[in-house]
Amino acid sequence: MPVIEYRTALNQALEEEMLRDGKVFIMGEEVAEYNGAYKVTKGLLDKFGPERVKDTPITESGFTGLGVGAAMMGLRPVVEYMSWNFSLVAIDQIISNAAKMYYMTGGQFNVPMVMRGANGAAAQVSSQHSHNLESFYAHIPGLIVMAPATPYDAKGMLKAAIRDNNPVIFLENEFLYGMTGEVPEEEYIIPIGKGDIKREGTDVTLVAHLRQVILAQEAADILAKEGISVEIVDPRTIKPLDIDLIAESVRKTKRLVVTEEGHSFCGFGSEVATQIHDLCFDDLDHPVVRVSQNENPLPYAKNLEAESLPSVEKIVAGVRKVMYRK
């Protein structure tokens, strides 16, 4: 099986879906002539031309709303945000228009639009360029939120997102773009809302998504040496959440740790913890433990950034805590 980068997997998904459906087009900053800020759209301008791969001005609200209108008329826009931080400029279009349209039109107009780009911290890019927006967007009914951790997931999930009839928030991560993994040559689709066991284990369930899956793997290796068997559950889709898969794992391990790069208050981990308390209260041997970013804007200095973000060490500590170990 070919081993490719995460960005290449996304690129393949885009190309395949554009070949399959003429209504799919791409727009965003630097997606065409520059070949994408992270090279996700590399080569697509040459293959599909400027009518379907469109460089936009740096006006996220305008081009996001343009995507909403185009989607209402039957096109299937894929909007790239160079980073999800910039989506905050367009948040009214995403929430008031894209998310609410199907409902407030009584089911008349749906918005089949994918919005994708890098989410979360990169390497020391400071406060304004490091937002984790999954909890923001997952809060809003009408949006689907996806966050693939591997090249395999990235390709299969992006294809599912493009074919879906709803607005999809598709979160990637700068650190993941260069990561490699096996991706089959034959076509496959990963259904929206289907989680994945990234590592089987028996002692602790560790829920992680996006880059946290990579950190969770490292933490699990360390913990294995201490005799703790960690099961990593990657929900892959944040909303709708595959809570059944998480609950099934918790019923087996009796312990749950949730790690996320976002802040803790009203974070994704709160939602998982609440739902697991509802479903598995009697199964739990320890309250749910959460690992997340500190409650401060992300600072620039390397040591302060590391202090703020979740890490392999913090995940290891969280697992030890849930195991009542020091």
Added chain:
Amino acid sequence: MKSIGKEEALKMLRQMLVCRRFEEACLKGYQQKHITGFCHTYIGQEAVAVGTLNHLTEEDSFVTSYRCHAQGLVRGMSAREIMAEMYGKVTGCVRGKGGSMHVFSKELNHLGGHGIVGGQIPVGTGAAFAGKYEGKKVVNITYFGDGASAQGTFHESVNLAALWDIPCIYICENNQYGMGTATKRAVANTDIQDQAAGYGIKGYEINGLDAVEVYTKMKDIIAEVRETSRPVIINMVTYRYKGHSVSDAGLYRTKDEVKSFMDQDCINRFSAQMQELGWIDEDAYKALDKEVKAEIKDAVKFAEDSPWPPLDEVATHVLA
């Protein structure tokens, strides 16, 4: 007026009366507490909807703000389905899920009915983009108010449309107040058509109180946009007689000012012009108005008699 022709003029007069009587019925329904939430009426501005929408083809689309009932009626939605929406009934155009601000019709390419000032402007731009993408000779009319003309969404949209040759007609329904703030206190240059020059496109000012002027000028402008795919900005100067919404007592304008615009009423003016040509007389006008009032009365009755949405409706249409 002559270039419009008698048949089209009669249709327009009827459409304006339908809008006026519909909105009057909304105000009454609001006073009686049948209609709640927000309610923004179009009374005084009817010539704009009538003078513009009648030039669209079936495949063309349009989008507007929360002051959206009249555009729906003129485009061909029934007074029944819009009034039922006002009443929050399941027979409403969006099944009671939108209310006054969210009139939509997929069948008629009415893209709403939007509640955030300026939020609809990129949406209309996208609808026009979609038509061009699919190789059709279609246009979109994007309506917005003078208050929205200062929003970033307007400028971002016009920039995109000018850059990409998107056939979008940006009509600023300049009713001279953004809620209680006079345009001159909110917009640095109240000649909103001047914005066009900054984007290398054409801009026009039109007297939105004169249905003949709106209709005849917009006929040529829309034809040109359809042909050239170049967007335009229209400063459609008009006036609303009532408050911004029903909760607005309108204390920021004088009675004399309101009266001065009511003296230029678009329906009276249009009707008088028709009478001069002998296309309608006083009796025929009264008969037409009576017929329209009966249609609106029927719509109100329909809304009153319609059932509430069933409770399971609360969870449907969240995702497609």
